[in-house]
Amino acid sequence: MTPVNKLTEAEINPLQSLDEWEDDVLERYPDPESIATSRKTEEYRNYETPGRDTVKEFYRLNHTYQTYDFVQEKKNDYLKFDKKEMPVWDAFQFLNQLVDDSDPDTDLDQFQHLLQTSEAIRADGHPDWMVMVGLMHDMGKVLCLFGEPQWAVVGDTFPVGCAYSNKIVYPEFFSNNPDYSDERYNTKYGVYTHGCGLRNVDMSWGHDEYVYQMMKNHLPESGLYMLRYHSFYAWHREGEYDHLLDDHDREMLKWVKLFNPYDLYSKNPTPPDWSKLRPYYQELADKYLPAKLRF
Numbered sequence: 663m664t665p666v667n668k669l670t671e672a673e674i675n676p677l678q679s680l681d682e683w684e685d686d687v688l689e690r691y692p693d694p695e696s697i698a699t700s701r702k703t704e705e706y707r708n709y710e711t712p713g714r715d716t717v718k719e720f721y722r723l724n725h726t727y728q729t730y731d732f733v734q735e736k737k738n739d740y741l742k743f744d745k746k747e748m749p750v751w752d753a754f755q756f757l758n759q760l761v762d763d764s765d766p767d768t769d770l771d772q773f774q775h776l777l778q779t780s781e782a783i784r785a786d787g788h789p790d791w792m793v794m795v796g797l798m799h800d801m802g803k804v805l806c807l808f809g810e811p812q813w814a815v816v817g818d819t820f821p822v823g824c825a826y827s828n829k830i831v832y833p834e835f836f837s838n839n840p841d842y843s844d845e846r847y848n849t850k851y852g853v854y855t856h857g858c859g860l861r862n863v864d865m866s867w868g869h870d871e872y873v874y875q876m877m878k879n880h881l882p883e884s885g886l887y888m889l890r891y892h893s894f895y896a897w898h899r900e901g902e903y904d905h906l907l908d909d910h911d912r913e914m915l916k917w918v919k920l921f922n923p924y925d926l927y928s929k930n931p932t933p934p935d936w937s938k939l940r941p942y943y944q945e946l947a948d949k950y951l952p953a954k955l956r957f
């Protein structure tokens with residue numbers, strides 16, 4: 663197996679753009695009726711050839727290299743938050759360096775996706791902290807700008823340190839993961855105990871956990887669940903890992919499910935008019951966020 667620190671460029675960035683992963687999720691979970699929109703699923707994509715091969719390669723790498731040890735290493739590094747400090751609006755500009763030209767859907771940058779998500783939440787009359795969740799939920803993708811490979815930033819997340827669910831996309835690739843044949847990690851419970859609660863479970867490393875840790879002192883618990891588990895499709899869409907949940911997780915699941923359609927189905931080719939929206943969001947950020955965000 664290639665050590666993670668000897669990856670080639672193709673192994674660092676198998677996707678042409680991070681959106682290829684999200685488009686693939688949309689194909690797996692096409693259910694736009696769940697929020698008020700008349701757009702049809704097919705309208706969200708117009709790739710002639712969907713990025714299936716690159717997405718498959720992406721998951722091969724993700725499932726091979728996201729080991730229990732890899733996650734500990736990333737947590738030790740990133741959860742120090744000693745990389746950067748920026749006012750929130752500068753942070754969106756920083757995130758937008760991830761602009762990509764290869765998405766034929768919308769030509770929208772990262773910030774527009776965040777704004778469309780938050781605006782869809784606001785339009786449905788949800789509490790303002792949930793609007794804030796919409797605005798911040800993908801901020802963790804700045805991990806790419808700190809040099810992390812795509813498969814350590816995006817992709818469906820899953821528990822590490824215990825057996826993998828076969829409801830996780832491309833489960834066959836887990837046989838490449840060293841943890842798969844490590845008896846500390848390959849049993850049903852692995853390093854965990856029955857009903858230990860997701861807060862005690864390490865997820866594969868990516869933008870969800872990172873943004874949760876960034877926001878954890880600033881938003882209500884239900885919003886933090888939305889951030890932390892929004893890519894944990896095996897749980898919130900497939901109902902897996904019940905044996906690790908506690909009652910609090912079961913209570914919070916409804917919030918994670920409430921958020922997901924806004925993330926998946928709010929993409930629209932018309933960018934929101936930021937100049938009109940700015941005063942509202944300025945006030946919202948002042949209410950919930952510290953003057954500077956730490957990365």
Ligand SMILES: [Fe+2]
Nearest residue numbers: 799800892893
């Ligand atoms: Fe996300």
Ligand SMILES: [Fe+2]
Nearest residue numbers: 775799800925
């Ligand atoms: Fe998103």
